Amino acid sequence: MQDLTITKLELFRVAPRWLFLKLTTAEGIEGWGEPVVEGRAATVEACVRELEEHIIGHSAHRIEDFWQMVYRGGFYRGGPVLMSALSGIDQAMWDIKGKALGVPVYELLGGAVRNRVRIYGWIGGDSPEALAAAARKRVDNGFTAVKMTICDQMEWIDSPAKVAEVGNKMAAMREAVGDEVLIGVDLHGRVHKGQAKAIARALEPYHPFFLEELVLAENNDALKALHDFTSIPIATGERMYSRWDFKRILEQNAVDIVQPDLSHAGGITEVKKIATLAEAYDVALAPHCPLGPISFAAALQIDFNCINALIQETSLGIHYNVGADLTDYLVDPDGFRLRDGHVPLSTKPGLGIEIDEEKVREAAREGHNWKSPIWRNADGSVTEW
Template sequence: MQDLTITKVELFKVPPRWLFLKITTASGIFGWGEPVVEGRAATVEACIREMEEHLIGHPANKIEDFWQMIYRGGFYRGGPVLMSALSGIDQAMWDIKGKALGVPIYELLGGAVRDKVKIYGWVHGDTPEEIGKAAQWRMDNGFQAVKLNVCDHMEWIDTPAKVKQAAAKLAAVRSVVGDDICIGVDLHGRVHKGQAKAIAKALEPYDPYFLEELVLSENNDTLKSISDYTSIPIATGERMYSRWDFKRVLEQGTVDILQPDLSHAGGISEVKKIATMAEAYDVAIAPHCPLGPISLAAALQIDFNCINALIQETSLGIHYNVGADLVDYLTDPDGFGLRDGFVPLMTKPGLGIEIDEEKVRAAAKIGHNWKNPIWRNPDGSVTEW
């Protein structure tokens, strides 16, 4: 019998903006996780160090017990830091359990429901012309779905010109990719309630796949009036951290796609529960993942197992990834087997990927201090990034 008692916890802050976790057991089996809040990597690292006394000596196979102990054992619970720390630990423990049993994680969740998962690639540009060229590059590289931001600095209620600029960017992509390609639109919480209907109306002629974070998650109660107004599917969830956060939007009946992040929303254990809740409300999931290879591998395990998984975000070639890209920390650059816009069913044990530990350790000596920019409107007031 393998001894899966946790004996060692290591953290690696690596470029471009990621935090990797390695948990090792007494039998030598180890697992990887990716616990991070973008721009707050050191804070999450400190949180895991506070949890270390509970980790050392805990059986890595008792995943649910550890999750409940950390979540319920503290008087204060939830939020981005605690849940992101718990997410990475959860991923690593599932990785260990899968490796110990010699099966992919999705097998432990009930098995696969699909043979491959569609992914989308980010397209970025400051003008419609630039963003159209970026979309063409994605098409030339086999993608069958893309996503873009259509607006940047936004006032609480902005000018018609800003609304038209947003529509022009989406129109440029649609003209390049045609009607057989899905185009996700990410508003990044930059639009406020008073502007949301105008934005949705302007984008609707170009048939976006979904509108993501049309308003901030703390304003999700406003989605009722917006969802009644537009035929575009509404997506949200990257800044929501547990089933209790998602329960509210499901009860309101205003969201069509949930986007929990495997590195923020409690890991594999919690996102599986969120997906099951969503299925009961006839709502799809499309896990958020602008992060690294471990977070993506965890998301794919959910995608393979959950019938309502729609599409998967990846950070492959995203404009945030300066200094390192998604596959740079894998021993095999083709580790995800991406073909024609899909990731085929992964069959290796655990998370299904092999991390290049030597490269991780070298990169951790460089580290990073990534922070998102602070945006201000022309009058000097802070606005959403």
């Protein structure tokens, strides 16, 4: 058996808003992970450094043991920072183990259940016309599914005009691309529960693929009533960090699609467990991933292996990607082989990608300090971004 003892840890903060982790073993096998919280990269970087004493000297053969040690050994557990740090380390260890054994990570999880994964493309625009044009462009480029945020600043209870605007945007997109194209709607937690039913009713005639974060994760208790109110599938999970966070909404039959993020929800080890838990409740999986190539590669390993994986988010061309895009840090820019709105099954070992380390090191010299925007309503009060 190869010695997979980890002897070196390196971190790289790179544009547009990502943090990459490289682990190296005693025998020189390298594994890459993406431990980051958007807007808090430096905080997660500090957390990884704090965990370094547990990482160095640990064997990547014992991934589950490391996960349990970090999660349970710190007494205080969970939350975005610790779980994102653990996620990136977990990804890198799986990458090492797959490379050492010469197989993709999904083979170590039990093998593939599909030959390709459908992805959706992000679209943006402030008007119905702009969104319709962006949706048509994505479809012309081969996508069969798109997603967008459909509202901006929202009061706790907003005007009928704001609600109508949401419906008008969705109507324009549906007219532009027809009924065969899937249109996911991300509310981004901007809608409070008092307005959520009106928003769902305005969108329902146009058959959205799902409503994502219709309310904030801390208001998930409202999801059961909303789930029973609308025929649109309810999706949530990007701001939930372990199977214990997902357990209650699954028990309540309050969600149709769970969206754990491979860089926030404990990495491959934990998201596999979340997927299995969701499968037991007949709930689909659609991993959240507006991040970089390592997080996306980790998500694909889950998608190939989990029977309830429905669709995969990708940051390719997303408006956040200023200064670098999804494939810019890959040796092969066509490394994911994105074709006709799908990613085909990869047979490359580990996470299945080769990072352009020279480009990463060069970008890390400049780094980034990306922060989430602060939004305010017309009266000056802070509102959800």
